[in-house]
Amino acid sequence: MAAQDVPSRRGLLIILSSPSGAGKTTLARRLLAADPSIGFSVSATTRLPRPGEVDGREYHFVTRPEFEAMVERGELLEQAEVFGNLYGSPRRPIEAAMEQGRDTIFDIDWQGGQQIRNSLLGREVVSIFILPPSMAELERRLRGRGQDSAEVIAGRMARSMAEVSHWAEYDYVLVNRDLDETDSKVRHIVEVERLRRERQPWLNGFVRDLAREFEGAR
Template structure:
């Protein structure tokens, strides 16, 4: 239950794109822009890597615990990737949006659909980032210098499947310029925060106005 004095409910902001379209960079920029936007910390059944901190990088849990949480409806979305389970715990997300914080998800279209269809779906804002061209997408992947040629080719092959689901998102932006795309993201988020369903204090204010009007009679 959201406290009626809370200024606003938080949003579940889903940001998806093919690899190389600028998603990670823009997600970090949004966090710098507004500290009320926090990253969702996923749960996983894989072992921690050196330097990873439980609860900060991931929630590291057992397979049994993960399956139990899925069965109980405590995962907003989940997937099985390379022999391990990954998912987004519902509890911390619910607590964050009740406190007026926006939770940012860097997930693919399948995870986006699961969250949109969940009982928190009405508070979801989904945005897909398209590259200006496939040639530019490949150039960006190569210029990062993070992957070998085989990995880049694999990412390119996967990109079309990801791009083909752009139509299921609330907003779609062509990321030609990072600064322009960031400003568009800020505008979309600001406008969505003002939706009636995101402002629980409105009902209290409306009732106060009604009472004030009745007292004047």
């Protein structure tokens, strides 16, 4: 049989969600570092940059009027308001990556994840929810960051159970007791999802070629 071209597929939309502090951002960064074929969806936000954050790397930092104009023009795949700040995923780079067969990872909350799953791109979504091992450990991690005031941490903890209540909406749910173990599971999920039959449109032509080869050999 003649050599086949490299199989093509549409890129996955990998959604990672969790309560703040449960590990989704760290896991997303690890997955990006381990697999250069995966890109990161850089969200637009109206919140102010934290120390060390760079515009266009962690977020696209915009004003509220700029964000609202993006919504009006239909430029965002999803959007949500969290702690008084607006967040959203620019649509154009995501769709371009999908068409080129490149995966995109999203570090977003359940609201954003729900919007993407319900969109026209929902068939390409793989959603993973990360649970903390306990609420006490979650609070310890938040305090250990040293980035937020006690008031902000209290707000994040109050919101955590609202986030956790949506765990059953996700394809996969992992308890992040050990970061290395959870990281390994996330990678395996992505590998398996890439192999699903419906994500490999090249198989239809390949099987037809097998049938022609069989008929020609009879």
